[in-house]
Amino acid sequence: MSNDVIHEENACPINGITELLSRKWVFGIVKDMFSGKKHFNEFKEGKPEMSNASLSNTLKYLEIQEIIVKNVLENDSQTVTEYTLTDKGLKMNMLLYEIVLYGLYVLEDNLRSEDYKNEIRQAYEEILNIDDSKT
Template identity: 40%
Template sequence: MTDEIVCPVDRTLSLINKKWSIQIIRDLFFGKKHFKEFKEGKDISNKVLSSCLADLEKNGLIEKKVLDTKPISTEYSLTDYGKSMNRIIYELAMFTLADEKDKVYSEKTKEQLKENSKQTLEIDD
């Protein structure tokens, strides 16, 4: 029997194919840790968010830690594997910022966003 050959891009996308996965990973890079923080500014139900977090955890990108506090609190963090997605998140942002037709951001804002992303995502050029 031969092993099925799968495109590496398809394999990566399968890890993050749920609608909110990339945004949650981005939020973790930018310091969010708690369920309610992931909901901020997003039209996402508790059920969908829970499912997405569970998939990211199952795929080894994030880990969940239940804190011994009252009331009980849960924190999420990126695993080393999840942290290795820093370049992907960065390149997605740069793709938009490089678009000459994009008039959403001023040139000054684009430069600030590039620098902030580079620092937060620990990108070395």
Template identity: 40%
Template structure:
């Protein structure tokens, strides 16, 4: 299989872009608004955040909903496709939690938070 047709490579093209996983994680953790993503990721500029949201939307990972005619109230949510990334993000979190350097007293609580937010049984 060549690199262009590799399914892992295709997924990495989406999630490896800077800020993409941060925004996807934030959506799993209940954030929905531009200002909430900005608060959670203070180093991201408004332009980069807007571009990231547009890119994730164009890839079918998130969807945008406008609640007022003047578009002042906009929320983002994961699509069904985006929700399928829960196991990927869970495993990324577990990779860190299972590291010997991770504080042992926080491991179980961190695992439960991951499972709850990512809807992992």
């Protein structure tokens, strides 16, 4: 079997995913959404260096990519905006999980105790809805 196809123009899916993930705040926002955050100000929590403009631009980019959907809810005199993951966004769970594992056990292997790494891994398994049979 030849692997020449991976070198053909537009045949490599790595370019598309690299474009998506190369944006600075994409991972943090998507991770936040997996952990239950839905509102603009919630995404800013724990990211003091992220400007409102950067957050707004990243949310809009994720909408255009159909990773998230913006819902504007109106009840009585209050308007609330919520962001939720689409099916396409939810399918990022395994990708994020593999990146977490690579970070914990390869890039930063000696920075944490094994118990702490396992605790972090288990927390990500929970929020990313990782099935134990896949790990």
